[in-house]
Amino acid sequence: MNVLNFVQAFFSDGAHWHGYDGIPQRLLEHVQYSLLALALAAAIGLPVGLLTGHTGRGGNALAFIATAARALPSFGLLVLIVIVLGFGLLPVMIPLVILAVPPILVTTYEAVRSVDPSPVDAARGMGVRESRILFQVELPVALPLILSGLRSAAIQIVSTATIAAYVSLGGLGRYIVDGLYQRDYEKVVGGATLVAVLALVTLAVFWAAGRLAVSPGVRRR
Amino acid sequence: MNLDRFFDIPSDLQHSWAGLIGLHLREALLPVLAGLLLALPLAQLCVRFRWLYPPVLGVTTVLYAVPSLAFFVVLIDYTGQTELTVMIPLAVYSLVVLVPAIVDGVRSVPQETLAAATAMGIGPVRRYLQVQLPIAVPAIMAGLRVATVSSISLVSVGALIGNQGALGNLLAAAQKYDRPELALNSVLTTAALAIVCDALLVLLRVALTPWMPSGRRPKTAPRQRPVPQGVTR
Numbered sequence: 001m002n003v004l005n006f007v008q009a010f011f012s013d014g015a016h017w018h019g020y021d022g023i024p025q026r027l028l029e030h031v032q033y034s035l036l037a038l039a040l041a042a043a044i045g046l047p048v049g050l051l052t053g054h055t056g057r058g059g060n061a062l063a064f065i066a067t068a069a070r071a072l073p074s075f076g077l078l079v080l081i082v083i084v085l086g087f088g089l090l091p092v093m094i095p096l097v098i099l100a101v102p103p104i105l106v107t108t109y110e111a112v113r114s115v116d117p118s119p120v121d122a123a124r125g126m127g128v129r130e131s132r133i134l135f136q137v138e139l140p141v142a143l144p145l146i147l148s149g150l151r152s153a154a155i156q157i158v159s160t161a162t163i164a165a166y167v168s169l170g171g172l173g174r175y176i177v178d179g180l181y182q183r184d185y186e187k188v189v190g191g192a193t194l195v196a197v198l199a200l201v202t203l204a205v206f207w208a209a210g211r212l213a214v215s216p217g218v219r220r221r
Numbered sequence: 222m223n224l225d226r227f228f229d230i231p232s233d234l235q236h237s238w239a240g241l242i243g244l245h246l247r248e249a250l251l252p253v254l255a256g257l258l259l260a261l262p263l264a265q266l267c268v269r270f271r272w273l274y275p276p277v278l279g280v281t282t283v284l285y286a287v288p289s290l291a292f293f294v295v296l297i298d299y300t301g302q303t304e305l306t307v308m309i310p311l312a313v314y315s316l317v318v319l320v321p322a323i324v325d326g327v328r329s330v331p332q333e334t335l336a337a338a339t340a341m342g343i344g345p346v347r348r349y350l351q352v353q354l355p356i357a358v359p360a361i362m363a364g365l366r367v368a369t370v371s372s373i374s375l376v377s378v379g380a381l382i383g384n385q386g387a388l389g390n391l392l393a394a395a396q397k398y399d400r401p402e403l404a405l406n407s408v409l410t411t412a413a414l415a416i417v418c419d420a421l422l423v424l425l426r427v428a429l430t431p432w433m434p435s436g437r438r439p440k441t442a443p444r445q446r447p448v449p450q451g452v453t454r
Contacts, residue, residue, distance in 0.1 A: 002298070068412070070367075071412040073408060074374065075377050075378045076388075076389065076392055159286050159287070176294065177290070199285075
């Protein structure tokens with residue numbers, strides 16, 4: 001197994017564990033980019049999704065925006081923005097956020113909209129204010145689906161944040177891009193393995209978040 | 222930015238603008254087709270043998286997380302700097318999106334419908350082809366739309382492994398010749414292709430499911446797992 005040999009060679013090389021190009025440093029950078037992009041995307045997608053899902057209006061406009069955002073190629077966008085704006089963190093964040101907003105937005109909208117209407121009507125009949133209906137009735141029931149939207153956005157960000165290396169930033173993509181130009185497959189495979197492992201860790205984090213945050217009554221269904 | 226030269230493609234790309242579009246569509250859509258052909262039997266196995274589904278989901282999630290560029294570079298070792306090197310990872314990503322979509326679609330077929338089909342004397346193969354698959358069409362098409370759009374946008378990354386990115390090659394040319402309008406051309410054309418293909422798939426779904434009100438899903442539709450959305454990397 002060619003690939004497994006590469007993986008083993010990459011991780012057993014002591015030089016890959018220290019300094020500015022060491023695994024801990026690159027991992028930290030990758031996590032930082034990913035968290036920042038996810039936070040920005042959630043700050044845009046969650047409120048809009050919750051509001052449109054609650055009112056049930058604007059679904060078509062939302063679907064259109066999501067389709068348009070999904071159609072934009074991240075890599076092309078990155079190159080274009082770098083040519084126009086120059087290097088930096090912003091050119092990396094724009095494609096990552098555009099990538100992550102559609103799944104968060106659409107899933108949140110669908111999640112809130114597909115909440116069983118009877119408890120919502122009951123709450124409204126009892127005179128509960130709309131904002132409390134949204135946060136205390138609809139949100140807890142919709143939470144598993146909302147988390148799944150955030151999760152798929154997070155996984156895509158983690159695997160796409162590798163493009164940051166293409167515009168001279170750090171992160172795990174450094175190994176993949178440097179390895180490509182140095183014809184050093186060991187580095188490429190090692191970097192890819194790290195990204196895949198980080199994605200699995202992301203899955204585990206979301207699973208744990210679901211266990212903690214989702215009410216037992218909702219989870220049992 | 223010199224927009225007058227928007228369609229002036231450098232000759233080293235060896236294709237006209239229309240030629241690049243054709244190349245891009247071939248590199249993006251063939252893998253989706255291959256992914257669909259592989260996903261149908263695999264999904265059927267997962268429906269038939271329930272224990273198979275969780276491990277399949279696990280493996281596909283890991284494959285999905287491998288960045289496309291790394292996938293390309295590793296494959297160069299086996300398939301060289303060819304179109305195939307770009308198309309294999311795209312087929313894998315399509316497969317990953319399509320399998321859960323098909324499994325959930327086929328599983329969402331109500332038991333009564335299946336029982337009715339069996340009672341009418343329809344055998345398992347015909348029941349699958351004429352009852353289960355048509356009812357699963359909306360879910361499958363939702364998966365196909367995501368797979369197609371992401372495949373179209375991922376082809377561009379192939380530019381990094383030696384001019385295998387079709388419209389993505391314009392990005393490299395834009396940097397090499399300092400012509401930003403070529404990068405703009407690449408992004409806009411790719412996005413337009415994705416939107417057109419997406420719209421065609423929506424039309425196809427409407428044509429395949431004449432019993433459904435066109436446009437939006439009925440409120441009583443069975444709850445579907447959301448398929449991963451947009452894999453642009």
